[in-house]
Amino acid sequence: MAAFNLTPSDMSTFILNGIPGLEAAHIWISIPFFTFYIISLLGNVTVLFVVSKEQTLHKPMFLLLCMLALTDIGMSTCIMPKALCIFWFRLKRITMDGCLTQMFFVHAVPAMHSAILVIMAFDRYVAICDPLRYATLLTNARIAKLGLVGLIRAVILVLPEPMLLRRLPFCAKRFISHTYCEHIAVVKMSCGDTTVNRMYSLVITVVNIGLDLTLIGLSYGLIIRAVLRISSKKAHWKALNTCTAHICVVLMSYTPLLFSALTHRFGQGIAAHVHILLANLYLLVPPMLNPIIYGVKTKELRDKVGKYSCRM
Template sequence: MLAFNLTPSGPSTFILTGIPGLEAAHIWISIPFSTFYIISLLGNFTVLFVVSKEQTLHKPMYLLLCMLALTDISGSTCVVPKALCIFWFGFKSITVDGCLTQMFFLHTIATMHSAILVTMAFDRYVAICDPLRYATILTNARIAKLGLAGLIRAVLLVLPEPLLLRSLPFCINRVIPHTYCEHIAVVKISCGDTRVNRIYSLVISLVIIGLDLTLIGLSYGLIIRDVFRISSKKAHQKALNTCTAHICVILMSYTPSLFSALTHRFGQSIAAHVHILLANVYVLVPSMLNPIIYGVKTKELREKVGKYTCRM
């Protein structure tokens, strides 16, 4: 194990330390990491399998669930295998190109995930506030186009980050105190002028999260307005049940993301291992819980999953 930990850092190599201060507990930390990852893969692949097999689920709402499942699988897979290699075998080195590639895909997936949540909020708005036109407003083709637009937006906004980092000089200190190549963590080890990188990263984070949360808030504001115009308590309950799963996913996705982003930039008094654990929670926990939440709260999906489970 010591031999693995002493992997040399070449001129085109970074070293990922894992969770600083908790190196002695890496093996124990790997247990929840690997468990959450396996549950995430099983849950999200189950959603993809069931929706693909069941013709009755070929609807906009379930197409969005499949997009969400794909981003959850991709995001956790960007992080967990490398983290487990650090925890189990001490394989801490990563090439600069590999690091920037991991960063690009991870941030692109996170931005795409946010766009999907906005589209899901719009889906819920149309389903509750204009149900008679739902089938004409939100077709599968339109959802696919919105997904493509979200992907293009993510790539265009995130691509400058690794390109700007590629032009920075990195001196003797090539140690990244993290389990993966998070943008700000890599910026901090550069010995060049990082003001442009920091400003761009902060502005993009605020624009993406601010814009997307505003659109989600607007959708739910309109939903609440229309629901309270209806006197029926049964209708209120139905609308609440329709939105509960999506609201839970929003809270799980944005809360740790905002906290992690803010503590990385402004929380110097918070211990380093707390930063890193929060950053990993942001990647792992939502991807594990999203399919469980939708499986429990969506009756049609729950029944179809039960159907295939019983066959096994």
Template sequence: MSAFNLTSSSPPTFILNGIPGMEAAHIWISIPLSTFYIISLLGNFTVLFVVSKEQTLHKPMFLLLCMLALTDIGMSTCVVPKALCIFWFGFKDITVDGCLTQMFFIYIFVTMHSAVLVTMGFDRYVAICDPLRYDTILTNAQIAKLGLVGLIRAVLLVLPVPLLLQRLPFCANHVILHTYCEHMAVVKLLCGDTRVNRTYGLVVVLMTIGLDLTLIGLTYGLIIRAILRISSKKAYRKAFNTCTAHICVMLMSYTPYLFSNLTHRFGQGIAAHVHILLANLYVLVSPMPNPIIYGVKTKELRDKVGKYTCRM
């Protein structure tokens, strides 16, 4: 990311201030932050390990779980280690290139995370609405192609975000009121007209979260219609059960992200520390329970995890 050459007026470093107004509580905040991060890493790496070791799990649904685990690990790792350095050691400096690199990868993983959730919704749609053709419509190769499309979309949408920050010089204030280089927090340090930056940031949100939520809503509308037509109670429960895990993950993924993003842009009356706490919760609340939810709801994965756990 050293290719992001800023203008000569750019500062050599920024200062990440952590959570303004709660400096005295940084140590206490770091305890649940680090705990959730460790649980998230253990859970997601467990999913990756078990699926990679078990040939019987080399199926589209489990490949999607691996993609979700990778985006969860990447998203939280982009944020939490630096935040803990701020809370524990007071290491608040970050270079401009480092800041833009962090920003780039955070939004890459966020966009990829959303794309994986859309694909998982399509997977559930095919499994319930057209089960006889599931093996021909969704193959491992097709999942890999969809993952590549999601990655290309993420790069094309996110790459202009740090590049557009080069247009204007930064003001004398180099303090970022955040625990990481969140886009809007960095935009506020620019001198000049930042409407292009703000508008494009909103476009990215609409083109990813807005579009993806619409597609997921349409998909689940069709799924619910198909479930309601099932006459067998056993089949009805089984079909509904296959969707509950995905619905829970979506609620925990999109709700904090949208609330944090929209309040950061439009919630001028909300205290700064509330914005920042919500933004940090998003990168932890979503990754941590995902492997637990799917481990509980997916019998095949639960059994394989149990097998490896018993060996320890």
């Protein structure tokens, strides 16, 4: 610890401690983390490569998959390089600007990811409830515009967080018990009044997660109503089967996020290392599993991936 004592010249520096209580196991913890990260990169880069190469996949659904793959890469990449530096080389220092930049991406990229899941739910709603107008309602250009709206929303929502933090005074001991600059973990380092920061963080969580889950739930409510009006059981299954991949991705994305957020705010009895592990896993596990889920459930994509795999 003495090696990381801050001098007056280091007042613009934070120290990321990794996972407190598990320092001796950092190398072992890094093995599954690194494995998840590599699988995530390979899976999502494969999706991007195959869709970009295949003209037949230049459709709204696959454009959305590419957007999802980009956010998946961003979610894991914004935390893993620094976490691995901590685990492998004990490089724990991070500048104030670096910390605030990482914090912005840690929150903005998942917000964009959530927006894409909402657009995908709308895509499934139109495909099942109004299939005759699907080609005219959801063009590639319109999907791109919706994605841009999601990006702008994420930036507008998240940008005030690091800006509000920059105005706060920080204590001499700037040791963050985390592997990355998570907002609340940094807020705890401040010696000033953090009420506004905490309230804004809560508002973002409620607005982002609450609104997006409501829109996704509304889409599936309308989908189920439309499916129940179909008399054929076979048609029921076929219609719902087109949604299974998206439902799995939604569950994989929101379940660990909600669990992590709830335990962080209300689970005072839970050990600190459990909070930190959950906060890392919700940014690592969904990006790793999403391309696998869509690769298995989407026949067109699975066939094209198989074609390129056979060429190698």
